[in-house]
Amino acid sequence: MSVKLSILDQSPIFKGETAREAFGHTLELARKAEQWGYHRFWVSEHHDTGSFVAGTSPEVLISYLLARTERIRIGSGGVMLQHYSPLKVAENFNVLATLAPGRVDLGVGRAPGGLHRSTKALQQGFGEGALSLDEKIAELKRYVDDALPDDHPFAGLKAYPVPPAAPELHLLGGSESSAELAAKLGLSYVFAQFINSSEETFEKSVRAYYGKFNGEGGAKPRLIVGVYAIVAGTDEEAASLRTEHKIVKVRLESGRSVNLGSVEQAEQYGKESGEPYELEIQDPIIHHGSPGTVREKLLAFASRYGIEELIVTTMVQDSAKRLRSYELLAEAFARVPAEG
Known part of the structure; x- marks a missing residue:
């Protein structure tokens, strides 16, 4: 079967390095990902993480990466919508999609992306009557689709600018409830196996997503799965690169x-x-091994569940070996026939 490969990069700050160097690694990886044929490249949002990861503002980093790549789709994995106005998020991503038509993804997460301290600071001033998170996601979809109903309190309001092609909207999650929400709203669903390794939860989520998908307006279900993978020259070397996690x-x-x-x-x-x-x-489930080993593991997993796209994150504490892992994975999948 044909499986698309994409990358989720969390801009990790390696020991002895700075946030600036972490973003440099992200840029290098995005450029290489485009060269190696990856379908999309996403960056994450985390808050109050100390010196572990650098990415707190995906839309700012996305604009930087779009300006320094040419073809690959760039997006968020994801924006933590509970902290923000749906209109403002839609406007931010419409600006990006206007600057780079057909290349922008808007992945939305339901998690806080940090601890209580940062959540309180980000939501300072939120009062009674605020939308629930699920309501915010539905509202964001209306703004992205330019489809506020006539009876909406802000009927007629648009998220300007209106881009030639709207950003692709994806809902990220790792639970049956997130799968059901994606299905209800007719959205692409990204199950983050790398933060929930429960096979039972994954299978329930897949069944819920496909079984309850709302195809109104011609929408079709699209399941993407986020996985951990480590690829090296041999199975033994890849095993040695695993970290205690x-x-x-x-x-x-x-x-x-x-x-x-x-x-x-x-x-x-x-x-x-x-x-x-x-x-x-x-x-965690970590698909690790030589190129052939990991290719077989991922293809078997994708075939079992009918997955057409995998978005890969690689937690290796060495920037060169991490880059090489992504290169070997792309080479391995380049040898897979398009069909069969």
């Missing part, structure tokens, strides 16, 4: 939950919430 889910008594990258972050999030909480620790 856990997926930690914080479950609050109120029913809210969030996935974080370490026990320390999860404990801090739980304490700052002011609620009783529990931690659930998972080992």
Whole structure:
């Protein structure tokens, strides 16, 4: 089968390096990704992460990358919409899509992208009557599609400028509820396996997405899966590049939950919430090995679930080896026949 490959880059700050150097690695990777034939290149949004990742403002970084690449789609993976006005996000991405028609993706996340301290700071001044997160996502879609209904309080309002081609809107998530929301709104759905390795949750989410998809207006379901992958010259070398990493889910008594990258972050999030909480620790699924090994693993996974696109993130603590991993993966998939 034919599987598109894309990249999610979180602009990690490697030991001994600066945020400026991290963004330099991101730019280099975006240019190489275009050269190697990757379909899209996304950057992330994280807050209050100290010295771990540099990307806090994806739309600003996207504009920089669009200006320094030529063909590859560039987008957010994703904008944490709970912190922002749907109109303003639509305007930001319409500006980008006007500057680079047909190349802009607007991936939207439902998570906070940080701890309680940064969430409170980002949402300072939000009062009663604010839209829920699900309502914000629906509102954003209306602005992107230029489809506010006549009975809307802001009927007639447009998100200017109106680009030649609207940014592609994708909903990111790692749960059955996010899959159901994407289906209800007729949106592309990106399941982040790299932050939720539960096979049961993934399968329930896939069934919910396809089973409940709203095809009104001609929309068609599109499932993209975000995966961890590490590729090296041999299986042994790739295994040696794996880092000690856990997926930690914080479950609050109120029913809210969030996935974080370490026990320390999860404990801090739980304490700052002011609620009783529990931690659930998972080992991430990391597709690692030689080019042939990883190609076989990913193709088997994609074939099993009918996945047409994988968006890959590679957590290797060496910028050169990380770059080489993406290059080897692209070469491996270039040898896969287009059909069959």
